[in-house]
Amino acid sequence: MKIAVLSLAHPHAQSYIAALQRMPDIELAVSDPGHATRPVGESGGPALARELGGTHYLASYDEIWRWGPDAVIVCAENIEHRALAERAAAEGVHILCEKPLATTPEDASAMVAAADAAGVVLMVAYPVRFSPAYEELRESVRKGSLGEIVAISATNCGGVPVGTRSWFIDPALSGGGALTDHVVHAADLIGDLLGEEPVEVYATTTAIPNGGSRAVETGGLVSLRYEGGVIASIDCSWSRTNGAPDVGDLVTLSVVGTEGFAEIAPFADILTGWSARRGSLAHSYVPPMDDLLLREFLLAVREGVARQPDGRTGRAHVELVAGAYESTRLGTPIPLRPALH
Structure with missing residues (x-):
């Protein structure tokens, strides 16, 4: 091929x-x-x-x-x-x-x-969707090991991408900063876990230079509301110290249910947690995600x-990010239209 x-x-x-x-x-x-x-x-x-x-x-x-x-x-x-x-x-x-x-x-x-x-x-x-840690988490959720999901929090943090690929901080080339770059990975995992896209987004951002003036946001916090009632949060900040390794904080996901909780950090190769039905959930992985x-x-x-994840899934996340930017502009939650199929 x-x-x-x-x-x-x-x-x-x-x-x-x-x-x-x-x-x-x-x-x-x-x-x-x-x-x-x-x-x-x-x-x-x-x-x-x-x-x-x-x-x-x-x-x-x-x-x-x-x-x-x-x-x-x-x-x-x-x-x-x-x-x-x-x-x-x-x-x-x-x-x-x-x-x-x-x-x-x-x-x-x-x-x-x-x-x-x-x-x-x-x-x-x-690629994080194919992490063995995430697949184990999804299986636990699908089997009901955590009970009914009630809350999810995620982080996708890194350093300000300057010096290696400066186009990331040029809005004419990137379309935006930390919201554009980092929300979508976590949103993909959350949507896949819940089997639905969010119906509302509320976001706030900051632009701390961390090495020079920036034309795009470098920090952000996004709250998502899903039709089933789950509220999820995503810290999408470029908040890591410049030069520090990103491993372990590129994507983390914490899921809380009525009968247990689970946490993954795919780039740290581990899932940890506890289930009332299964006991401990603790495994290590070496994930060839790409x-x-x-x-x-x-x-x-x-x-x-x-x-x-197909193009329609990707389009739903672009809609989400657009809603997040609108939320930061207006300072209010923004409703999201149902995903188009």
């Missing part, structure tokens, strides 16, 4: 390339035409492709389309996602798009519509049918 990675702008592109190189029968190509416009010192282009090894580097996206990929992984700046996904759909090529799916609900809807019209797979890169995500995507490509 021929897979092309479109852009090395997002750091996750490097781990996706490494994961694909571990898989059999994959022919891999990379194009990163935007590398020349990045600030001095930020890696990319053919030099980074050579460092990663095992990839066929092409100078332009047009060359990628002539190469004829079966599927692409979009890792460009957020603002570029729609154009690349629409071009891939027009070429009849399946798509895995880095999160967030888009920077506006209109762009997200256009991407879903383009994939539907072309009959191609559109999925969103939420590998598991890509295997799911490649299976969807072979079958020609999108699997979760």
Whole structure:
């Protein structure tokens, strides 16, 4: 199967390339035409492709389309996602798009519509959904080990992404700051656990420089209300000290039920908790999340049918983030329309 990675702008592109190189029968190509416009010192282009090894580097996206990929992984700046996904759909090529799916609900809807019209797979890169720790938590919830879920809290924190990929703090390229970057992972897990999308969002943000002036929010707290009554909170802040390792706090999830609770930190490789029915819930893992995500995507490509998390799921999260920004502007909770199907 021929897979092309479109852009090395997002750091996750490097781990996706490494994961694909571990898989059999994959022919891999990379194009990163935007590398020349990045600030001095930020890696990319053919030099980074050579460092990663095992990839066929092409100078332009047009060359990628002539190469004829079966599927692409979009890792460009957020603002570029729609154009690349629409071009891939027009070429009849399946798509895995880095999160967030888009920077506006209109762009997200256009991407879903383009994939539907072309009959191609559109999925969103939420690797944490494939964490063994999360899968154990979901199984516990599905079996009723925690009773009825009454509250959920999540964190997705990191450092201000400056110095390695400065486009994250340029709203013209990213679409926003910590809300845009960090809410969607946690929202995906919570929505999957509950089997529903939120009906209301309330958010507040701050912009503490932490190393220089910032044009985007660097901290945020989001509260979500679900139709079944659950209230969830997401700390999406870029609050880690610059230079400190992010491991252990990229995503944490705490779930409280009427008969127990559970907590996971997938990047710390552990689930802990307690169940009145099962006793202790404590396990350790070594999660190959990117590998598991890509295997799911490649299976969807072979079958020609999108699997979760798909474009509609990604679109719901873009709607959520848009509502969060509206909430910060107005200072009030914002109702969210039901997810479109």
